[in-house]
Amino acid sequence: MPAEPLLAIVIPVFRHSVLMAGAVESALAQEADFAIRIVIVNDGCPHPETHETGLAYARAYPERVTYLRKANGGLSSARNHGIAHVLAHLPTVRAIYMLDADNALRPLAMARAMAALQASDAGWIYPDIDMRGLTSGHDYSGPYSVLLHLAMNTCEAGSLVRREVFEAGVMFDTSFKAGFEDWDFFLSAVQAGFRGQNIEGMGFLYRKRPESMLADSEREREPILAKLRAKHRALFSPRAMLEMEAVEAPRYAFILADLNEVWLATDPLSPAEVLSPEDFALRLWRARAAPGRHPLPPLTVVTRSDALAEAAAAGMLHGLLWQLEVIADQAHVAGLVGVQGGADRLGLRLLPEGQRSADEAAVLMLATELVTSSAADAKGAWMGSLLGATPQPRVVLAQVTLPPALPVAALGQGGMAAALLAAIAGLRASPWARGAQIADWRAPDLKRRAASHMILRNRLGQQPTLPLLRGTGRHVGLVLSILEFGGVEKVALNLARAFAARGWAVHLVLVGVRDAAVSAEWRATLASVTFLGDPDYAPWGGGDRDYFGTEIPRWATSGNHARLIALLHWLDVVVDLHSGAGVAVMGQLKRQGVVTVTSLHLADLSAAGRPTGNPFLALAYEHAFDLFAPCSHALGDWLHALGIPEDKIVPVPNAPGFPLDPAQAESLQQARRDRPPGRLRALFLGRLDAQKGLQRLAEVIAQSRDLPVDWRVIGKAVLADGPLPEAISAVLEPALTTPEALTEALAAADVLVLLSEYEGLPLTVLEAMRQGVVPVATDVGAVAEVVQDGVTGVLLPFDQAVPACLAALRALTPDHLARLSANAAAAMQGRDWLAATAPLALALDRIAATRQPSADTDLPPPAHVAPLGAHDTEMERIDLTPPLWAALQSDEPARLHRYEPFAGFLQFGAPEGADVVLDLQPRRLRGQGRALSLTPEGRPQPWFTYELILDGAPLQDLIALDFRLRYALPRPRNLYAQFMLSGAGEQVTIDFGTLRGTDAGSPMTLTLALRQVAPEMRRSLARVRLVLSTDGEMLPLDLMEFSVEGRR
């Protein structure tokens, strides 16, 4: 044996004073054609025997064994001590093996490991683990995966580590006292650029006892994991994990029926591994035989390549795949059908189950495990029923709507259920299918490979993540609740354009709707459009807390935040544009490394004139935003006054909402100047709702009939505020949406009249001024920032708006008008979005340059995930409200006894023999409607219930019942809600949960998902009781609203 060792085995010893001999002997017994130095490190073991044994071996084998002794410092410290000795004194050693004192090696282990190390560029060689004591074999074979290593400790400390790893400064962290120091060590090696490699059957023997340090570390797993995540933040960042997933464990197998190919990819727009169906079959059965060794995409997508191309052309490909994953979580098979919609409408909604068949889908997604098990099933009847009238797998389809400009030729074509079954049949017929039943004897410890997509999901609250590889460049997300034709949407479009002009990729995320007006201008600007599709999401409403009078929406406190975070985490910048409840995720996004911005426009006014709305909500979530981007300097000042630090405020003053060629602007202005004096052309352009001061406008129009004024009112009612005043409807013209039509309308106007209740900085005013149209507007919001009274327009005092407007119209002589017009046009010179967003771009550069993820912990999974279609408005609804409640007009009081129904829909419950009665008093509410005051009398009981009864509902035809309630309590008490269903001797109870005392007074919807009841049972049930329990307190209750809707 050569004298110069090529390999060192470091054996730290603490308390294993006897067992260490086994480890040392197995090291001495190594059969290799190179020399091995054994370094025993006595880590201050309190047993003198350790010292004596170590010395004995050093004396007996002075050329082969080094014995070191040090003060106790823990396992990491002892290993480091031995490593440092080797590095300092054994320069010929090329690799170091860590052998714990209670483990052992088979004689060829080091020769094999060294050969593997020398034959590869791996940083370390790790073994399978054969356990002694608690006997078992564990297979860790297969390609090394960093992603998998983030989820589990895949590399045993008993690995052979290349010298260069230590020379790169990677050592064992001595602060890991409770275990997993090896996990930390190898992750450090990964961060230093090294990767591991398994060799099967290396010959590592692990002594497994019921109680061991490993058992301790499993108990301490969570705190240690938190420490690991904090230390290796860059690796654990979901963005980095997504990149790893794409390389190491592609999420989807795309079975492409048109190409007869299978693509393995996470992002189908990135390079994929392309397999023939036969090769895919081999891959699938190989993974079936050894799931820990052979990776396989965990999800299968059956479609055509042109369907993917059409979805990509619409910028919706990744969002659609993501949505299908969300669906596939709750159904066996998720599908997508495409339809052509109206002009500029993009939509994505769930179809009621059974409305369309699986074979009408252009894309199907399901767990690959289902594919495999169906292929392994000789008959395959379960999956085969997909083509039948009543498929056994639960199939949920989503429908994507694209505008005529985007084709749905492939997305509108079905046949994918048949394609799936054909693929399964092919897999079943594969020659490899039968052999896959024969597995290796070692347990596949890395079988998590089969669910590799869950590794990233676990970081993000178990939610699917967008399968989009970001590549290089800056990615900016715009989060909107809705996308129609409002001012905020126009600002969003112009921000998007300004960002895109800087070369940034802009992604639109719509959180509150399933259908939106994504015009050609939007589509030309955006890289992607994604719908959140959370049935629970509502921008406002349902909240039980307020911040200085502004409600914190319910979704902000109890929604499925993780789902939205999973959709946004990968972006560089997220701009929230009045999404309402969406602000709740911004803090988490910031911790994930996203720069968060809130784009603010105006405060709403409550009915009583109290300012409220998005700016106030943004104040409540100040910490969650890096930057506040108000649409005006005035709003910026307001934010600062209310506590936002100056550094965080970067105004992006509004500019005209659509571009206008300067030459055309000048030409139009010249035409205006050349126009001979005549009647004044007054224009109202905008949304027709109360905020815009319609009543005042109507008065002005009515009272200006004697003036030389011609009126045009152009717009559309967005909110139903009752019938339009006659003066307005008489001159009303349809809304204009294209820049050309708007330009034309403004060119034909002299003044723009805007008598709003409240405003931000209206784009219409800016667009009008650019064309020399003189604004006559109430002095609200930031209007005064651009309208200088008597210089660029006319500012009207809000409380005297009508007479002041009439006076201004009278006073606008041709000369005066021309002067104001010229000034207005001049004031708008150079006012564009690129300039407006320049300070914001600088601020984003500044923050992004130093932004690192700081999130150490996994997002918790949401406490509640809304069932598919729970609030799907497209589902047919039938009113099942008990007619006697609906017709209740009597003011007659009544006295009820236990379980004595009142008008067939209301009763109370108490223990038998309880001396309790209920006084019922109908009364009118101050506004509209009626209430039933229910006042129990009697001593407190062990339990007491109010029960709302629904009799004779066709439960077998329904999928859900929505009980809508509003009730008041004299004291803030929680009620516990249950649905009790009965009929034909059957009884089923379904708990709904606690109704918080603070919810009293607010409308609430209690949904009974009838899927929870077996269909055969549902046929027997005829009566549903909504039971509201007190804890026995005789609690009076005012029932103010009650209705029931069934969904089918």
Added chain:
Amino acid sequence: MTETWSPLCLVPACDVGRAAWPMPVAVLGDDLAVSQDGRAVALSQIAVAVSLTAEGAALFDRLEAAQPGALQGIRHAGDPVAALVAALAHSQARVARQLRELAQLREMAERSLQSFQRLEAFVWQTSKGERTLVQHLAQEGSFALTRAVQRLPGDSAGLTDVAVWIGGARGVLTARLVLAESAEVVGLWQVTDPGEGWLRLALPRALSVDAQTPMLHLDWTGEPLTLGLSLPHPDPRFQCEGGAMLALKLWKFVPGVAAPMAPEAHGTEPGTGRWLMPLAAGPLTLTDETLTLRHPIPAGLRLAQVMVSAEGAVEMALTQGAPRWQPIGAEPVTLVLHDAAPGELLLMARAKGAATLYLDPVEGFAHAR
């Protein structure tokens, strides 16, 4: 160059010249530096620390104050020879204790071996020690064998027999059963002129509980020989030829226990072993007739025995030639054939009137007992 390393005796500088030190010495200087021949030495290399004077002891005290625990358990004072003798005595006491422990372990091992042997006997008596077929991969194809390696499905623990399907030819088939992890050859067979069908290769003793991955290596020299293939396996580790596994049968038994071989099996050591030969399934009924059951004698079998009992008037004989009849009753009787020769084994029975025979399988042994 790799530096040499050996344990050192630490001596205070003031004491170095006071004794002839019997092992390499490192010196502790007044500045608490530890060195050997002027070269710095790590404290971890110190095996024993000896001071001879109060001054030297004080220097050690200073070192321990500066580095607590540095000399814990290895510090001695006084005569260095006496100190080392004391250390040696301590060490020898430890060796003596280990010898005592070894004796105890040996006794325990011997007891375990005896118990194990009795357990084996019990197993044979109660179950007749039949090896259990655990895997059967039917023959679906074949290929011309020169050399082949098959990773066997399952671990090695308890493995007793491997059978492969062959076409039959003149030549020599060499089979090696190797455990992948230890590279140990646990079975080696040479079969000359194998006939067509399943070729069963048997180990005399089931492999131990040390689970490893068994690999079957086959080499053929002779006329072309076809080897049976079974189903294709997707995992390359299990593929033998053209993606398919060998047609295989595997048997197991209690790990580490010697189990009798099937008569058709080839043992690893001709002339040794133990066999089990079932002659009949279930009880046999006779009426005024003579019955002869025949079974080929495995190569190497010298002694055979079978336990029989009967209802009715029956005589029986276990023989290769002229029978020596023995009356059989309801009490089980063991019939024995000594010095069996190659050929056929006969179990004969003759009944007067109606009778029922109860037969266990015939046990065969390579050596007369």
